[in-house]
Amino acid sequence: MPDGSAAGYDRRVRMLALDLGSRRIGLAISDATATLARPLDVVEAPAAEQLTRVSAIIAALRAEDDGLGGVVVGLPRRLDGTPNEQTAAVLAFVERLRAGVDLPIVLQDERLSSVEAESRLALRDRDWRSRKKKLDAAAAAVILQDYLDGSGGQEIRQ
Numbered sequence: 001m002p003d004g005s006a007a008g009y010d011r012r013v014r015m016l017a018l019d020l021g022s023r024r025i026g027l028a029i030s031d032a033t034a035t036l037a038r039p040l041d042v043v044e045a046p047a048a049e050q051l052t053r054v055s056a057i058i059a060a061l062r063a064e065d066d067g068l069g070g071v072v073v074g075l076p077r078r079l080d081g082t083p084n085e086q087t088a089a090v091l092a093f094v095e096r097l098r099a100g101v102d103l104p105i106v107l108q109d110e111r112l113s114s115v116e117a118e119s120r121l122a123l124r125d126r127d128w129r130s131r132k133k134k135l136d137a138a139a140a141a142v143i144l145q146d147y148l149d150g151s152g153g154q155e156i157r158q
Contacts, residue, residue, distance in 0.1 A: 013032060013034070013066060013067040013068060013069035014029055014030050014031065014032055014034070014061070014066050014067065014068055014069060015029070015030040015034055015037075015068070015069055015070055015071070015072055015144060015147070015148065016028070016029055016030075016040075016057075016058065016061060016068055016070075016071050016072070016144075017029070017030075017037065017071070017072040017073070017074065017108070017140045017141070017143050017144030017147070018054065018071065018072070018073045018074065018140060019074045019110065019136050019137075019139045019140040019143055020050070020073065020074065020086075020089075020090050020093055021136060022047060022086075022089075023044060023045075023046070024042050024043065024044050024136045025042070025043040025045070025050060025053075025054060025136065026039070026042055026136030026137040026138070026139050026140035026141075027039075027040040027041045027042070027043065027057065027137055027140055028040050028137060028138075028140035028141035028143070028144045029061070029144075030144060030148060032066045034069070034148055035148060036145070036148075037141045037142075037144035037145040037148060038141055039137035039138050039140065039141045040137060040140070041057075041137055042136045042137050043057070050093070051093065051096050051097060051100070054097065055097070055100055055101060058071065058101055058103065062103070068103065069103070069104075070103050070104040070105065070106065071097070071101070071103055071104070071105045071106075072105075072106055072107075072108050072143060072144055072147045073090065073093075073094050073097075073105060073106070073107055073108065074090070074107075074108055074109075074110030074139070074140065074143040075087065075090060075091075075107040075108060075109055075110055076090060076110055077109060077110075090107075094107065106147070108143050108144075108146060108147040109146075110139070110143050
């Protein structure tokens with residue numbers, strides 16, 4: 001077929017989500033139809049190395065067969081929607097990332113994503129130490145799923 005789709009299958013590409021922290025970055029990825037999000041990994045790196053590490057991960061994911069269509073970054077805010085102490089750092093990171101990555105990057109409200117991720121993990125894993133290791137990636141999956149559900153998996157805009 002000329003549009004690259006197979007009988008009734010509209011091919012889209014995966015999305016990556018980042019839950020940025022001062023020491024860790026949670027990563028989540030969607031399936032190739034941009035429908036379901038799952039935790040991918042947690043990157044532990046000092047702030048000075050985070051951009052380099054994330055850029056390398058993005059390049060590796062783009063090179064895979066399923067590709068990568070864009071990046072969703074969790075934007076921290078207070079419960080009332082106003083910026084908190086991490087908001088400026090995340091916005092600065094996103095600007096640096098946009099300068100070095102040729103993909104659409106969007107911001108997604110991440111309020112209460114860690115709370116939701118923790119409650120989901122607690123259902124399957126009673127050991128809090130074990131949950132803590134998975135929390136950042138699980139929070140990224142919540143952020144990504146919220147984005148996918150809100151956009152219907154449509155093309156993202158910068």
